[in-house]
Structures are given as C-alpha cells and as structure tokens.
Amino acid sequence: MGRRDTALVFLLIAILIALSAVAGRRSARDDTGDPRASTFIRSEGGLAALYWTLQELGIPVARRTDPMLHADSIRGALAIVAPWEHPSEEEMSAIREHVERGGTLLFVPGGYDFAGPAYDTLGLRPVWIEGVSPWGDDGRAATPPAAHRWTEGVRQVEGFRRAFADTSRALRRPGAETLLAADGHPVAVTWPLGKGRVLAIADGRPLTNKRLRESGAALLAARAVAEAGDTLFFDEYHQGFSGRGSLVGGTLGMIRRFVSGAAAIQLLVAVALLLWVGGRRFGAPLQPPPARRRSxxxxxxxxxxxxxxxxxxxxxxxxxxxxxxxxxxxxxxxxxxxxxxxxxxxxxxxxxxxxxxxxxxxxxxxxxxxxxxxxxxxxxxxxxxxxx
Structure with a gap:
C-alpha cells in the first residue's frame, strides 16, 4: 500500500473517531435519560442516587434481576419502585407469602394504569391528585399528619402527583398508619402483613435522582429499610434488566441504545477497511509449478x-x-x-x-x-x- 493510500485510510479513521466523540458529548449534554426508575439509571428519572445514598448510610443494598416466582427465592427486604412491567399474579402471591413470613416490602406504583395483580394483592388504589397534571413537572407537598418514628424531623416531602384513594383496602387494615398526606389524601402508608410490613409510597418522583436531594423522601425510606434490618433488594427484573441475557443480545442492545455502540461499529468498519487496503495484492498471484510426476x-x-x-x-x-x-x-x-x-x-x-x-x-x-x-x-x- 502506497503512502497516499495509507494517509487516506488514517484520515478516515481520525474523522470517524472525532465524529463519534462529538456525538457522544452532545448526547451527554442533551441526555433526556432513560425513564425507568432503576438503580442502574443515572439520569433524572433513575434511582442510582437513592441506591448510593443508602450505601453511604451503611444500609446493605443489592439488585435483583430474576423473576419472583417462588417465595423461597426471595430474600431480605424488597423494593418494587415504579415497575416498567407489573409483576404477575403468581409473583405477587410469592411476594405476599415472603412478607407474611417476616419480610419487608417497599412498593411504589408506576405508569398510568392503576390496575393489576399488585394493586389487588396489596389492596391499594392510586388516584391522581386533583389540580396536578400527570405529565407536568409540578407536584404537591406532603406532610406528616401525625408523629411517627420514621418521619421525625421530616417537615414535608415535595413532588407528589398521586395519592392513595381513601377507599383502598390497605388503609382499613389493622395497624395501618398514614406517614405522609397531601391535600388530605394519604401518599405514604405502612401496615403490618403477617409477620412482615409493607411501606407504600404513592409516587416515585420524590425518590428519583432529580428530586431526591430536595424532596426529603430519602430519610423516610432509609429509616423504614434500616428498621427491617435486612439487605434491601431493588427489583430490576421488572425494569427490564434480566440476568439471563446473552453476550450477543447485550451487544446488540448496546448498539441500539447508546451512541458509543454506533461509534464502536464505525471504528470496527474503519479498521476492517484498513486491513483490507493494507492487504491489497498488485497483479495476479504466481501460480505454483506443476507437480513433477515420478518415473x-x-x-x-x-x-x-x-x-x-x-x-x-x-x-x-x-x-x-x-x-x-x-x-x-x-x-x-x-x-x-x-x-x-x-x-x-x-x-x-x-x-x-x-x-x-x-x-x-x-x-x-x-x-x-x-x-x-x-x-x-x-x-x-x-x-x-x-x-x-
């Protein structure tokens, strides 16, 4: 390969790398973020800040990427926060059995459809707070209606768009307590279930990366989890993160979702082009001499x-x-x-x-x-x- 061809190939590679870097920086500056409330997500709607905060407070936390089909496979405290896909009836039955045995459940509704096995099993009926747009950035501030060990020192928690309807069966359970209320409607409640306990928060926005510092919800969640005394497992399976994926599937997903994936493909194409040009043959190859037959x-x-x-x-x-x-x-x-x-x-x-x-x-x-x-x-x- 001549010097001119070599220079052109290296110039092409340099251009592709520069474009990929610019695209990556632009994506980082203009990252609207993954909307899932996952501890893997560091954009505004994720829960990575909550995960790290609990770690700093000395509370053991972990991530669960498997379905919850059997109560024996569920360990410690469990956090299901605004699931991207709702747990099935079989899974909710296993979760309920785990809590009744002495487990702890932190549950936060997700999406806009407040129906399904999770709400039927727990006896919750979320409703939108009147006067708050479901798609807006505003929300109502919630305050503790009564003194409680988990809300001590908490004046108010900002950013609620949803509340629990007063007709929810969970609110009528013996021992049910309202921890926070907004406009007279409960937005954070807890009640015993068998030997365990459930903490339900009506809206996950106060726990997200964007609002956790100012909302004041971290203290409430940390106290409830710390009292459980177990490792808190965040449910990532229903956020779309499965531990049963493959290398090929993960690679293709990375290419589709991230700018760096496309940049890697471009770089591989450029390297392949360099190898092809570097191995170019001038003229036809020499034919080997015919084999000499023995007498x-x-x-x-x-x-x-x-x-x-x-x-x-x-x-x-x-x-x-x-x-x-x-x-x-x-x-x-x-x-x-x-x-x-x-x-x-x-x-x-x-x-x-x-x-x-x-x-x-x-x-x-x-x-x-x-x-x-x-x-x-x-x-x-x-x-x-x-x-x-």
Whole structure:
C-alpha cells in the first residue's frame, strides 16, 4: 500500500473517531435519560442516587434481576419502585407469602394504569391528585399528619402527583398508619402483613435522582429499610434488566441504545477497511509449478532396494517370472528351474521377442547375484515385443 493510500485510510479513521466523540458529548449534554426508575439509571428519572445514598448510610443494598416466582427465592427486604412491567399474579402471591413470613416490602406504583395483580394483592388504589397534571413537572407537598418514628424531623416531602384513594383496602387494615398526606389524601402508608410490613409510597418522583436531594423522601425510606434490618433488594427484573441475557443480545442492545455502540461499529468498519487496503495484492498471484510426476523406474528401483535389504531376492525373481507367464497365457513355473526352461523355449521357439527372451534368459541365469532392476526391465521389454 502506497503512502497516499495509507494517509487516506488514517484520515478516515481520525474523522470517524472525532465524529463519534462529538456525538457522544452532545448526547451527554442533551441526555433526556432513560425513564425507568432503576438503580442502574443515572439520569433524572433513575434511582442510582437513592441506591448510593443508602450505601453511604451503611444500609446493605443489592439488585435483583430474576423473576419472583417462588417465595423461597426471595430474600431480605424488597423494593418494587415504579415497575416498567407489573409483576404477575403468581409473583405477587410469592411476594405476599415472603412478607407474611417476616419480610419487608417497599412498593411504589408506576405508569398510568392503576390496575393489576399488585394493586389487588396489596389492596391499594392510586388516584391522581386533583389540580396536578400527570405529565407536568409540578407536584404537591406532603406532610406528616401525625408523629411517627420514621418521619421525625421530616417537615414535608415535595413532588407528589398521586395519592392513595381513601377507599383502598390497605388503609382499613389493622395497624395501618398514614406517614405522609397531601391535600388530605394519604401518599405514604405502612401496615403490618403477617409477620412482615409493607411501606407504600404513592409516587416515585420524590425518590428519583432529580428530586431526591430536595424532596426529603430519602430519610423516610432509609429509616423504614434500616428498621427491617435486612439487605434491601431493588427489583430490576421488572425494569427490564434480566440476568439471563446473552453476550450477543447485550451487544446488540448496546448498539441500539447508546451512541458509543454506533461509534464502536464505525471504528470496527474503519479498521476492517484498513486491513483490507493494507492487504491489497498488485497483479495476479504466481501460480505454483506443476507437480513433477515420478518415473515408474524410480518406484522399481526403490522397491528393488527394499527387497535387497530384506533378503527377499529369490521371492522377487519368482514373482516376476510368474507375472510374465500369466500375462503371456502360460502355466506359472513352479520353481526356478522350470522358469529357466520357459525362457529357453521362448528364446529358441517364440516367433516374436526372441532377442528380448534371450536377454532376459541371460539375466535370469545370473541367479541371486543378478540385478533386480535389470530383470524387471527385461520382463517389460519382452512383453512389449510380444504384444507388438
């Protein structure tokens, strides 16, 4: 590859890298964020800040990326915050059994459809607070209606758009307590369930990265979880993060969702182009020389040498004369004497090939001291003259 071609290829790679970097910075500046309330998400709607805050407070936290189909597979306290996909009826039955055994559940409704197994199992009916737009950025401030150990020092929590309807069955359970209320409607409630406890918060916005610092909701969540004394597992499976993915699927997902994925593909294409240009061939490739065929005599000489080393000269002489007799339609001589008589008759009486027969007879009479290669050539010469 010439210097000019090399320079062009490297210039192309440099341009692609620069464009990818610019696109990445632009994406970072103008990142509207993933809307899922996941601890993996660091944009405005995620819960990464809540996860890190609990860690800093010494509360053990972890992420769960498996479905909750059996109560025995659920450990510690469980946080289901604004799930992207609602748990199934079977999963909610397992979650309820886990709580009744002594577990703790932090539940926050998600989406705009407040119906399904989660609400039926827990007995909750979320409603929009009157006068607050579901799609707006405003919200109502919630205050503690009564003193409680979890809300001590909490004056108000900002950013609620949803509340729990007063007709919710959970509010009528024995031991149910309203922790926060907005416009007279409960927005954070807790109640015992078997040996465990449920903490339900009507809106997840106060817990998001954007509002956690100012909303005041972190203190309430931290106190409730700390009292449980178990590791808090955030449900990431219903946010779309599964631990059962594959390398190929994850790679394709990264390419589709992130600018860096497209940049990586561009870089790979540029490198492949560089390798292709660098390996360019000028002109047709040289053809290898044709294989040289070995002469039949070379094989004969090799076999003769092998027979000589093995001490099988008499066997070879007998086989050569036997083959000659069969090709001429004669009876195979039983021994060397009969073979010599056959050659003598051919040298005196054969209408064709007398000279070849006489020469072969002379070589034959040399016995085991004769040359096997010369004997073989004599047999071939005699056959050629007879067949001619």
């Amino acid at each position: 039949p005599l070379e094989h004969v000489e090799a076999l003769a040498g092998a027979y000589r080393q093995a001490g099988a000269r008499r066997t070879v002489r007998r086989l050569l004369l036997a083959g000659l007799a069969r090709r001429l339609g004669r009876r195979v001589p039983p021994d060397e004497r009969a073979a010599g008589e056959m050659l003598d008759r051919m040298a005196r009486q054969s209408p064709t090939g007398r000279d070849a027969a006489a020469a072969l007879e002379g070589e034959w009479k040399r016995g085991q001291s004769g040359d096997l290669v010369a004997l073989t050539r004599g047999v071939d010469r005699l056959l050629d003259e007879v067949r001619r």
